[in-house]
Amino acid sequence: xxxxxxxxxxxxxxxxxxxxxxxxxxxxxxxxxxxxxxxxxxxxxxxxxxxxxxxxxxxxxxxxxxxxxxxxxxxxxxxxxxxxxxxxxxxxxxxxxxx
Numbered sequence: 001x002x003x004x005x006x007x008x009x010x011x012x013x014x015x016x017x018x019x020x021x022x023x024x025x026x027x028x029x030x031x032x033x034x035x036x037x038x039x040x041x042x043x044x045x046x047x048x049x050x051x052x053x054x055x056x057x058x059x060x061x062x063x064x065x066x067x068x069x070x071x072x073x074x075x076x077x078x079x080x081x082x083x084x085x086x087x088x089x090x091x092x093x094x095x096x097x098x099x
Contacts, residue, residue: 001036001098002067006057009089014054018042020086021055028082031075034066035059054089067095 011017021040030038040057061067070076083091 004059
C-alpha cells in the first residue's frame with residue numbers, strides 16, 4: 001500500500017475551508033485514478049502539544065507507480081490546481097510506502 005498524506009495548517013477562513021473542501025475539493029480528489037480509499041479529518045489533536053494542522057487527508061494507492069500516475073492524470077492535475085482556492089495556509093504533501 002502506498003500513502004499520500006496532505007497536511008493543512010490553519011487557514012485564514014476556517015469556515016470557507018471546511019465548506020469548500022467538503023463540497024468541492026474532496027469530490028474532485030476522489031476522481032483520481034488508482035485512489036483505493038481516502039479519509040480526512042478537521043482539527044486533528046496533538047499528543048503533547050497543540051497540532052499545527054487544521055486538516056489532514058490520507059489517500060491509499062496500490063503502489064508508488066499508481067500514485068505517480070494519479071498525480072500525472074488530468075484529475076490529479078485538476079486536484080492540485082484547486083488547492084489555492086481554499087488552502088490559504090498552504091499545504092505539506094508526504095507520500096510513502098506503508099509496510
